[in-house]
Amino acid sequence: MDARAILAKLRRHEAPSEAELRWFSNGLADGHISDAQAGAFAMAVCMGQLGEAARVALTLGMRDSGDVLDWDLPGPVIDKHSTGGVGDCISLLLAPALAECGGFVPMISGRGLGHTGGTLDKIESIPGVSTAVAQESLGEIVARVGCAIVGATARIAPADKRLYAIRDVTGTVESLDLITASILSKKLAASPQALVLDVKVGSGAFMKTMEDARALARALTTAANAAGCRTTAVITDMNQPLAPALGNALEVAEVMKALTGETEGPLVQLSAALGGVLLADAGLADDVQAGADSIAATIRDGRAAERFGRMVAALGGPVAFLDDWRRFLPEADVIREVIAPADGNVAAIDGEALGLTVVDLGGGRQVESDVVDPSVGLSGLVRLGQQVAKGQTIAVVHAAREDAALAAERAVLNAIALGHAPGAVPDLIHERID
Numbered sequence: 369m370d371a372r373a374i375l376a377k378l379r380r381h382e383a384p385s386e387a388e389l390r391w392f393s394n395g396l397a398d399g400h401i402s403d404a405q406a407g408a409f410a411m412a413v414c415m416g417q418l419g420e421a422a423r424v425a426l427t428l429g430m431r432d433s434g435d436v437l438d439w440d441l442p443g444p445v446i447d448k449h450s451t452g453g454v455g456d457c458i459s460l461l462l463a464p465a466l467a468e469c470g471g472f473v474p475m476i477s478g479r480g481l482g483h484t485g486g487t488l489d490k491i492e493s494i495p496g497v498s499t500a501v502a503q504e505s506l507g508e509i510v511a512r513v514g515c516a517i518v519g520a521t522a523r524i525a526p527a528d529k530r531l532y533a534i535r536d537v538t539g540t541v542e543s544l545d546l547i548t549a550s551i552l553s554k555k556l557a558a559s560p561q562a563l564v565l566d567v568k569v570g571s572g573a574f575m576k577t578m579e580d581a582r583a584l585a586r587a588l589t590t591a592a593n594a595a596g597c598r599t600t601a602v603i604t605d606m607n608q609p610l611a612p613a614l615g616n617a618l619e620v621a622e623v624m625k626a627l628t629g630e631t632e633g634p635l636v637q638l639s640a641a642l643g644g645v646l647l648a649d650a651g652l653a654d655d656v657q658a659g660a661d662s663i664a665a666t667i668r669d670g671r672a673a674e675r676f677g678r679m680v681a682a683l684g685g686p687v688a689f690l691d692d693w694r695r696f697l698p699e700a701d702v703i704r705e706v707i708a709p710a711d712g713n714v715a716a717i718d719g720e721a722l723g724l725t726v727v728d729l730g731g732g733r734q735v736e737s738d739v740v741d742p743s744v745g746l747s748g749l750v751r752l753g754q755q756v757a758k759g760q761t762i763a764v765v766h767a768a769r770e771d772a773a774l775a776a777e778r779a780v781l782n783a784i785a786l787g788h789a790p791g792a793v794p795d796l797i798h799e800r801i802d
């Protein structure tokens with residue numbers, strides 16, 4: 369086969385064959401495809417459209433460019449993926465809850481991307497935790513604990529690793545075909561039997577409109593189901609942060625409060641809803657409601673917390689984390705309250721701006737090599753529709769320095785709009801796509 373012939377097909381808006389896309393994916397992984405050819409491929413796919421069959425073929429070709437995990441476990445392997453948002457720490461809650469309900473969850477996760485936080489950065493804010501786990505250890509932890517949140521090793525979907533880096537510098541990240549193949553090649557390499565996709569829509573998501581979110585949800589579910597993995601997408605609201613905190617250790621603190629019954633709210637509600645869909649799809653619950661009830665019960669009675677503690681210990685964290693989590697989480701040096709400048713109702717929250725504020729505080733990366741500060745971020749955020757009085761705290765900034773805290777305070781004031789009319793409160797869940 370010849371990369372030039374495949375690129376010429378794309379130039380003529382013809383879809384390459386399954387064999388060609390598999391060959392191209394292997395070439396990306398083993399270096400036979402040059403950077404120039406990979407960049408041309410990404411741009412051609414971005415500017416045209418592969419169509420459903422070729423999108424599935426590219427997804428499977430990229431999945432098979434590396435190892436595909438093989439399991440021998442006494443229950444179904446299941447997983448959840450979010451397309452990215454702010455204050456979205458559902459994975460940390462859901463992985464142990466699902467394990468408590470009989471699933472095995474090898475959750476291969478990512479780092480922060482753009483304004484959105486990453487599950488790996490969050491869990492690594494717990495001292496000692498490392499998500500760089502060898503494949504053999506992943507198998508052992510999943511068999512013993514039931515769940516593990518880990519990064520992709522070099523052997524998982526290497527074609528995606530190469531293509532993603534090239535897309536990042538060629539302006540070709542935004543393509544339904546490439547996003548689908550990229551997300552699913554990594555997820556499907558863990559061989560889940562069922563998958564639930566949390567497709568976020570709104571100001572803090574990559575997809576700002578329902579139309580775009582639906583298109584992504586359809587592309588992902590079609591490709592994953594065609595690959596033999598029972599997959600449902602749920603389009604959920606991201607017009608405000610899911611948790612009242614953004615930032616790595618601050619989000620772990622929110623998870624711990626939810627797991628230990630200190631708080632309830634959207635984090636627990638959405639975990640139950642997504643978990644319910646997944647348990648039903650995996651045959652671990654009679655229906656979605658029964659599944660949601662089971663997830664909520666494991667959170668309410670502390671079983672999910674106990675399982676989370678075991679996962680943390682298995683990943684190198686403190687054995688006593690669950691009992692004494694406040695002592696272990698890093699705290700920022702500078703704490704600054706953001707005060708409401710007037711009376712009003714919270715009318716709009718620019719989630720992307722809040723996410724970027726956390727990146728500017730050092731809680732995310734401007735370039736790949738940046739080291740994140742786990743302690744910084746925002747907490748105590750108000751919610752849409754909430755009434756606030758002049759002088760009331762609407763957020764708390766956690767920063768490493770005074771100047772950074774001041775800049776973040778200004779950014780938060782710009783990102784939270786107060787109005788006079790009672791603000792509309794969006795539903796947490798918009799739509800389900802099978």
Ligand code: URA
Pocket residue numbers: 478541546547548550551
């Ligand atoms: N996440 C991924 O893993 N890949 C994309 O292309 C976009 C989001």
